[in-house]
Amino acid sequence: MLLALLNLDRSPDRLAEFVRVNGHLGTVTRFAAVDGRTLDPQILVAQRLVEPAVLPTYTPGALGAACSHLGLWAKAVEEARAITVCEDDAILHRQFPALADGLIATLPPDWDVVLWGWNFDSYLQFDLLAGVSTCLAAFNQATMRGGIDAFQNHAAAPRLFRLLRAFGTACYSISPKGAAILRSHCIPLRPMPVWFDGLNREIPNTGLDIMMNAAYPSIQAYVGFPPLAITENRHEISTILSP
Numbered sequence: 685m686l687l688a689l690l691n692l693d694r695s696p697d698r699l700a701e702f703v704r705v706n707g708h709l710g711t712v713t714r715f716a717a718v719d720g721r722t723l724d725p726q727i728l729v730a731q732r733l734v735e736p737a738v739l740p741t742y743t744p745g746a747l748g749a750a751c752s753h754l755g756l757w758a759k760a761v762e763e764a765r766a767i768t769v770c771e772d773d774a775i776l777h778r779q780f781p782a783l784a785d786g787l788i789a790t791l792p793p794d795w796d797v798v799l800w801g802w803n804f805d806s807y808l809q810f811d812l813l814a815g816v817s818t819c820l821a822a823f824n825q826a827t828m829r830g831g832i833d834a835f836q837n838h839a840a841a842p843r844l845f846r847l848l849r850a851f852g853t854a855c856y857s858i859s860p861k862g863a864a865i866l867r868s869h870c871i872p873l874r875p876m877p878v879w880f881d882g883l884n885r886e887i888p889n890t891g892l893d894i895m896m897n898a899a900y901p902s903i904q905a906y907v908g909f910p911p912l913a914i915t916e917n918r919h920e921i922s923t924i925l926s927p
Contacts, residue, residue, distance in 0.1 A: 685765070685766050685767065685768055685785065685788075685857065686713060686765065686766075686767045686768065687709060687710075687711065687712045687713065687767075687768045687770065687781075688712075688713055688715050688756055688759075688767050688768065688769050688770065689702065689712050689713065689714045689715065689770045689771075689772060690715055690717040690749075690752050690753070690756070690769065690770070690771050690772060691714055691715075691716070691717055691772040692716070692717045692719055692748075692772075693716050693717075693719070694719065695772065698772040698773065699714065699772060701772075701773075702770075702772045702773070702774070705775050705832070705836075706770075706774070706775065706776050708776075708778045708780075709776060709780065709781065710781060712770070715752070715755075715756065717748060717749070717752040717772075718747075718748040718749075718751040718752045718755065719748050720743070720744030720745045720746065720747045720748025720749070720751075721744050721748070722748075723744065723747055723748060723751070725739050725747065728747070728751075728873075732871075732872050733751070733754075733871060733872055733873065734747070734872055734873045734874075735872045735873065735874040735875070737874065737875050738873050738874050738875050738889060741875070741888050741889055741890045742873065742889075742890065742891070743890075746890060746891045746892075747873075749771075749853075749891065749892060750870070750873055750891065750892040753769065753853060753892055754867060754870065754871065754892075756769055756858075756863075757858060757863035757864075757866060757867050758863070758867065760858055760859070760860050760862075760863035761860050761863050761864050761867070763860075764860050765860065766788075766857055766858065766859045766860065767857070767858055767863075768784065768800075768855070768856070768857040768858075769853070769855065769856055769857075769858065770854070770855045770913075771853060771854050771855070771915070773854065773915045773916060773917070773918070774801065774854040774855040774913050774914075774915055775832055775835070775836065775913065775914050775915065775916070776800075776836075776855060776912065776913045777835065777836055777838075777840050777912045777913070778836050778837055779840060780800075780912050780913070783840060783842065783912055784798075784800060784857065784908070784912060787842065787843075787844050787908060788857060790844065791844065791904075791906065792904070794861065794904055795859055795862070795904045795906065796858070796859055796861060796862025796865060796866070796903045796904040796905055797847075797856055797857065797858045797859070797862045797866065797896075797900075797903070797904075797905045797906070798844065798856060798857045798858075798905075798906045798907070798908060799847055799850055799855075799856045799905070799906070799907045799908070800854075800855040800856055800857070800908050800911060800912045800913040801852070801854045801855045801856075801911045801912065801913030801914050801915060802850040802851060802852045802854070802907070802911065803825075803850075803851040803852035803854075803915065803917045804823040804824070804825035804828050804914070804915075804917060805823075805825045805851075805917060806851045806880075806882065806883070807820055807821065807822055807849065807850075807851075807880065807881075807882030807883065808820075808821045808823075808849065808850045808907065808909075809821075809848040809849035809850070809880075809881055809882065810845040810846060810847050810848055810907050810909065811845055811846035811847075811848060812845065814846070818848060819845075820881055820882050821909075822882065825917060828914060828916075829916050832914070832916075835914055840910065840912060842908040842909055842910050842911070842912060843908070843909060844906045844907070844908055844909075845906065845907055845909055846905065846906060846907075847900045847905040847906055847907040848900055848901055849878075849880055849881070849882070849897050849900065850893075850897070850900075850907060851893055851897075852893055852915065852917070853892065853893050853896070854913055854914070854915040854917075855912075855913035855915075862903065862904070862905075865899070865903055866896060866899060866903075869895065869898070869899045870892060870895045870896070870899075873889075873892075873895070874889070875888070875889055876889040876894065876895050876898055877889060878894050878895075878897045878898045880897075
């Protein structure tokens with residue numbers, strides 16, 4: 685499976701750090717992420733990629749990130765092959781390639797997307813026991829940031845569960861079918877508030893991951909738990925949250 689890394693041309697430091705912490709991955713193909721600072725939102729509106737009503741909630745970085753992921757989804761569809769997408773702040777388990785491939789091999793052939801990691805400053809919701817109960821999980825982002833070496837080297841034995849809600853797109857695998865479904869679902873970018881049980885409120889559409897959440901329950905979406913990828917999720921240096 686193609687392992688695709690999204691990285692801005694103006695962020696060579698983030699590329700170097702990704703290579704440093706993920707040197708165990710083998711072949712990773714870098715794709716230049718779309719720089720939101722260079723986008724003209726009105727052109728995106730004219731191209732029907734974006735509805736004007738969503739522009740107040742999307743930073744330039746969020747627009748660029750959305751276009752970057754949508755571009756890789758188009759590649760999955762065009763080449764009829766699954767892609768594992770990594771953002772350049774993702775930190776992957778040392779056995780990620782073998783474990784991820786093995787888990788995907790257990791899925792039905794119509795799987796759409798598998799989330800390997802999520803943002804630890806919020807909640808994850810998945811179907812713990814089909815027809816019995818969902819699970820709402822919370823995490824400690826501060827201790828996670830101090831346990832990166834332990835995470836990468838622990839004896840991982842994750843399972844796949846049906847995904848309902850999660851913030852972030854640091855690392856996931858997507859099939860050609862899933863890419864086509866999610867492109868159709870997310871284009872045009874538009875207001876799409878999504879209810880999060882853990883937060884007990886609707887979250888406005890501020891990024892592509894919110895729109896993906898709206899689709900998760902109705903598609904073949906899965907999450908690996910415990911995760912095979914983490915992100916420090918440093919808001920202060922985020923290229924998505926920055927104006």
